[in-house]
Amino acid sequence: MTRNPLEQSRSAVKEAVHAAVIAANIVSSEEVPEVVLEVPKDKAHGDLATNIAMQLTRIAKKNPRQIAEDIIANLDLKQGDIEHAEIAGPGFINFTLNKSYLYPVIQVVAEQGENYGRIEHGKGEKVEVEFVSANPTGSLHLGHARGAAFGDALCNIFDFAGYQVTREYYINDAGNQVSNLSSSIEARYLQELGQDAAMPEDGYHGADIKGFAKELVAQEGDRLLSQSPGERAAFFRQYGLEKELQKIQRDLEAFRVKFDIWFSETSLYETGQVLDALDELRERGEVYELDGATWLRTTAYGDDKDRVLIKNDGTYTYLTPDIAYHKDKYGRGYDKMINIWGADHHGYIPRMKAAMQGLGNDPEKLVVLIAQMVSLFQDGEKVKMSKRTGKAVTMEDLMAEVGVDAIRYFFTMRSIDSHLDFDMDLAISTSNENPVFYVQYAHARICSIYRQAEEQGIQLPELSAIDYSLLTSEHEYNLLHKMGELPQEVALAAENYAPHRLIRYVYELASMMHSYYKAERTLTDNEAQTAARLALLGSVRTVIVNVLRLVGVSAPERM
Template identity: 75%
Template sequence: MTLNPLDNINQLVVEAVADAIVAAGIVSREELPAITLEVPKDKSHGDLATNAAMQLTRIAKKNPRQIAEAILEHLDTGKASIEKAEIAGPGFINFTLNKSYLYPVIGLVQQEGENYGRVSIGQGQKVQMEFVSANPTGSLHLGHARGAAVGDALCNVLDFAGYKVTREYYINDAGNQVVNLCKSIEARYLQELGQDVEMPEDGYHGEDIKGFAKELVAEKGDSLLSLDSEERTVFFRQYGLEKELDKIKRDLNRFRVHFDEWFSETSLYEKGLVEKVLEELKAKGEAYEKDGATWLRTTDYGDDKDRVLVKNDGTYTYLTPDIAYHRNKYERGYDRMINIWGADHHGYIPRMKAAMEALGNDPDKLTVLIAQMVSLFQDGEKVKMSKRTGKAVTMEDLMDEVGVDAIRYFFTMRSMDSHLDFDMDLAVSTSNENPVYYVQYAHARICSVFRQAEEQGIELLPLKDINLGLLTTEHEYDILRKIGEFPHEVTLAAENFAPHRLIRYVYELASLFHSYYREERVITEDAERTQARFALLGAVRTVISNVLRLMGVSAPERM
């Protein structure tokens, strides 16, 4: 992977400062602390700054400004394209660079294309991401949609950062919810056949259940009545699960989210893994009997109280199969496991980590991210019900109303641990206030300029024949620098599990482009400058497209 010009110039400046410190006799190279650079917030303070002089005061036993002066006396400015170096404040050193160091960014983007921005920090580590994992008893809702958008974007970012990512959906197909689903379909089926039966107390009353019953009557008539009770239960269970899972998969496919693994909770029982993990915890002395129930000693691992594994009626709590599932994840050899859970699962994290540690697994390999709730607003008012069904708004409703691009962009735009207010009117508006429109329009606008060039018969030259030294405006330097920052932003987004960083980044890049487009003409009377500007715009287009692809958002060529 070619060294990014921004990394290259940073490295050269660090080396120049280090050489100057040693040449000035301030400290030996062996004593030299790590030199850090930062980009000043105020552009008038230059391109880069270091606090190296302040770091050295204790070792050199001099005040930082004296140290800074000694550094500047011995600084080889030619080595790092340094045009000007000045002391500021208590001893900062500000560097203004010859902007020519930015030009190779365009060549790097052209060379790497859709792979521009890829980094290798993951080093092929195996990461398992489990997200969405809704009970297969009804439609996906807004919380699932946010988990799906953020989870999939994070998977894309981790892949782009050099990790080997497996996406997994955990199917909660064992337990009371599925029993109630089965009973609900059976009751609706019997009602369709004219029988006077009531829905179960905790039954599911959705329109989809009525639809399943109508389909069954159309396909099978009353033939299911001839099955004995146990056979009929097995049939309705399997039928309901398949129907609900098909719907979930259909919605996720439309939402551009695809899973590598669909892991069934039932398989844990069929393979005896739940009983096995329970016996192991008992054998290790991590589980104990009290009041007719079986408890896990999670307080030994920092939890606020011990947790029940088997209730006094002999049934498992939700925690027990979940422990078996997570134990299975560890056994599959992942270097890291990441879960995205809903806002109501925050308290569940310490007990799961405690259980993993009790089983001898490294709890730090398991990371749980919480996706907070989403509130919908339309016409300035909070929306709770779907106009179409009069029921709670589902992910399907939202896709119908505002489209996949807007949902995925908006749902990933904020850190997932913060509450999100989603303005449906803004999401469908074609104005600069709509951030997804603003970014997509930047891409489409660049495509339009390229079409204009073709219509005017302008033949775009290969990069080797273009004089990039004609990119001399402050706008152009800002855009080049922003493009060069992309790989670093990918690194930070991956390290911090924060895909929203890239949403902010691409918005800033689009903003720089729109500002540039308002101020400067791309097609000018100066043919050479025109070629340089098209090379710049081509790089912007590639980077915007790459970010949007990572976010699962389209990059339209026309709008």
């Protein structure tokens, strides 16, 4: 893949500085430290800066400003595409580059198209990301929606950054919640047949359960009454799980989220993996018996207290099958496993890492990210119930109310570990205050300019034939530089599990595009200048589409 022009420029400046240090006889070539370049916060201080003179002070036994002067005196400006270099403060060297180094960005974006920004940073590392994993007993709520938006964006970024990614959903299809689902459907089925049946104490009272009962009566009539209680419970359990999972899958697909693996908790029992995990922990001396219960020595690995695996009534705690599940993950050979859990799971992290360590696994391979809560606001007030259903707002309700684009954008624009206030009125407004509209409108504006060019019979020449030296305004340099930053932003977003970095990036790019639109006309009487500006905007359009795709947001051509 073609090297990024910004990276090429930095490498050229580093090489020029390294050569200047040697040419000035400041130190021997073996003693030259790595040249570190930074972007000055103030644009007036140039494009790049280095503190190499200060790094050399101790070795050269000279004043850093004197060293900086010697470096500049021996600097080959042409080699680094440097316009001029100057000393600042105690010995920093600031470089202003010849802006022509930015022009190849347009060609690179055009050549790579939808792959522009794709990098090999991950070097094929295998990463598994488990997210959403809601109990299959009802609708997905706002916390699930945030986990879905973040998790899918993170997986897209990992893939774009050169990792091998597996998206996984853990189906909690064993335990009390599924028994309650089965009992709830059975009670509604019997009621639908005119029988007096009480709902279980912890039953599910949603409209979907009543709907399932009506469907069953229509399909099966009273046939199920002839089955034994055990057979009937198993039937309702399987029926309910399939129906609830279908709904979850349907909602996630509408939300543009798909999974590679749907892992069943029940399968851990069927394949004996829960017993295997317990046996291995026993063999390793990590468990003990106390008060009729079986305990795991998690305090040996930093947890605040030991944890129960088998209660004194013989039943497992939630932790036990979860340990078997994570043991299975480790056995698949991933380099990293990332869990995205809800805010109420924070205390669960130390015990799970301790359990993995107890099984002889590297706990650092398991990364747990906590998704903080979402609060909805409408008309300036907090929304607790859906106007449509009178119940708690679900992901499906929110998609119907504000659309997928707004949710995917807003739910990804903040760090996952910070609380999110979602203003529903802002999310559907067609104003510049609405960030998703603002970014999408930048794309639509460029599409409109291209349509106007086509209507006027303007044809874009081959990119290699365009005179990019006609792009001389600060707005144009800003756009070129920002586009050139994308590969580095993708790397940082992947490294730091930070999709919100790309939301900020695309917003800044859109803002620059809108400023450029107001300041300069694209379609001018100067044919060569028009071609250069169209090529520039074509690249901006590609970059906006690429970034929005990574965070699961569409890029409309008309708005």
